[in-house]
Amino acid sequence: MSPKLVNVEQKRKEIIEGTLMALSKKELSELKIADIAKEINMGQSTIYEYFKNKDELIKQALEYFLQELYIPEENEELTVLEEFELILEKFKRQIKEERTNEINILIDVFYQGIKGDFEKLGEVYSDYIDYMVERINRDQKRGIIREDIDPQALISWVGATFDGLWIQSLLRPKDFDVDKIFNSFLKAIEIYIKKD
Amino acid sequence: MSPKLVNVEQKRKEIIEGTLMALSKKELSELKIADIAKEINMGQSTIYEYFKNKDELIKQALEYFLQELYIPEENEELTVLEEFELILEKFKRQIKEERTNEINILIDVFYQGIKGDFEKLGEVYSDYIDYMVERINRDQKRGIIREDIDPQALISWVGATFDGLWIQSLLRPKDFDVDKIFNSFLKAIEIYIKKD
Amino acid sequence: MSPKLVNVEQKRKEIIEGTLMALSKKELSELKIADIAKEINMGQSTIYEYFKNKDELIKQALEYFLQELYIPEENEELTVLEEFELILEKFKRQIKEERTNEINILIDVFYQGIKGDFEKLGEVYSDYIDYMVERINRDQKRGIIREDIDPQALISWVGATFDGLWIQSLLRPKDFDVDKIFNSFLKAIEIYIKKD
Amino acid sequence: MSPKLVNVEQKRKEIIEGTLMALSKKELSELKIADIAKEINMGQSTIYEYFKNKDELIKQALEYFLQELYIPEENEELTVLEEFELILEKFKRQIKEERTNEINILIDVFYQGIKGDFEKLGEVYSDYIDYMVERINRDQKRGIIREDIDPQALISWVGATFDGLWIQSLLRPKDFDVDKIFNSFLKAIEIYIKKD
DNA sequence: AATGAATGAGCCTTCATTCAT
């Protein structure tokens, strides 16, 4: 609450953002403290005034990144299917705009998460699924989605497909026909969930 | 006149397998030549008799791993849907057996592949898709799968789901209800591709 | 606000002088960074704060040495012959004082120069010859040296003799009778260049 | 005397010559045992059957080289001055033919000799001087060279000039005007030693 | 006798971290 503290937090934020900026250019295992310091025009040792060590800084930077990334835009009025369409639409735009900055960081976030060095990701993932489960529940009550569908299961594999598609778009960018693939995928969901 | 003769390819294979073994315990960016040497009870310098440098060894080890992994069991008699079921069945078993060794390596393979440091993965991925496209084509001719379905698109997103599920099972192992999720997923595919 | 500030050039000089000191004890091909660091009581890595790598440090050290060595004392008032005498006089003193430090470095300077790994030496050598050519020209105008003598040619072989004598004094120190040899050499030059 | 021994000597000679061949391509401090072995198509370890270690091999190779080099062609009938001319003539040819092979080795021979790691050179040098002293004596008796000249001193500095000129020709090849320099040098000697 | 194979010792260099002002 004291003005000092605010400054400290401000400084930590500055360093974290520099870290993310640097991380968008270099993969984590190649990222040096020197890179970060240079990114924000700061002495290396100053960083150690605000973070215990490199690991700590990285961890907090990734958490910050995740927080910023997943601010769920409360599209409460949309149906789940419409939301899926929206996600894919954003995805498509991202591929075309080559938002490599964010993507590069995201790769490391997932890598660390999967390796178990960054538990936060798992939590966020679960939170997201919980959130979507509610949305699906609501649509089921509204009668838009078949009631015998398990919301947990549905969002699990649909979310998985999102992740997998994103990986695939990076692995084989040349042959990745976004429109065709997305259409096929959406169609399948639609048929699966719709009441007939 | 007759010094000890060693099958060079055999030795390279031994080193590569040691590398993979070591890689299953430590993530790539932390893997040292010393770890590999220790793994196979060999002097570090011996490794350099068979591989130009660490990068070269790692690259070849990952390629070897991929090769071993993706020996497609020619289940020619199975329908595509049955093959999907088989894959998920294997997946389920893997999760239960905690085949962490392979998984750990696979994570690095993907990480390297996505980062663009391991082009082979993209190729293998594309090969797999091509192979499955033919299988789907065949099922379409047989009349098992709807003809208006684009094989490329279908296998792209189905493959993506496989990858994504695998990631998810690592990210949130506690909450990952394999059976429920797989069933839901398979059901969706079935409805989508079946002739009605 | 005010961390320790160091005169970078001063530090570089200190390291260079340590390098030369170490080089006077060990031949170049056996000189390790560790030797240099120990010589000046400094961590090895500190050296890398001031020099890109070992090669760069060595090169700059040799250049520094050469610079210090060949500060031509402008004996403008002396005749060329007197200057030759002076050089030999200095040489004699050096042999007696066993200035092995400088000598050892000089050997490596020449070795590197001859091998083509240290171009600076050739330049300095040529500069020296140019300088002496002018001096000879002046003496010719003054009528002290015969006009049909080619200054370039003269200083070339006289300089060569200096170098050769220096080598010889190192190769066969026991049998190298300085006074007799220098006298004979000077007498020859005197006869050769004098106007009769 | 036994055939075995002859074979051993033959083999040693082969290795030594391979060493010299390799040494003519690479400077001593960069020469590896592997280079030598490759040069003569031999396993590295075989070399160790014939020489205790690398240092020993190098030393013997340099000695062998020196022996081959300084086979004084007994030009008994020539005067000393004529012999000097002959030496310079050979030198000139060597420069023009770019006999870099021999030169490269010679540089290392001298480097090692000066550093004191190769005593043989000093001995050979002294032997050569002794030999020339006798020649000068003879010419003095014949009345071709002034009697008040000290043979030791003369050949010392003349030899030194040879060495120095050789160095200079390597240090500043562009500006080294062989003919002019040699003529000036020879003229000086002629004037110095001639009876008038 | 010959040599393919193996290796320990060592060196250069990097980098996270600490020190000192």
Place this chain on the structure above:
DNA sequence: AATGAATGAAGGCTCATTCAT
């Protein structure tokens, strides 16, 4: 609070030499 300076610890790689057949 900020940072320039210093460094220890570690890793990749080389190479002379030994081992084993």
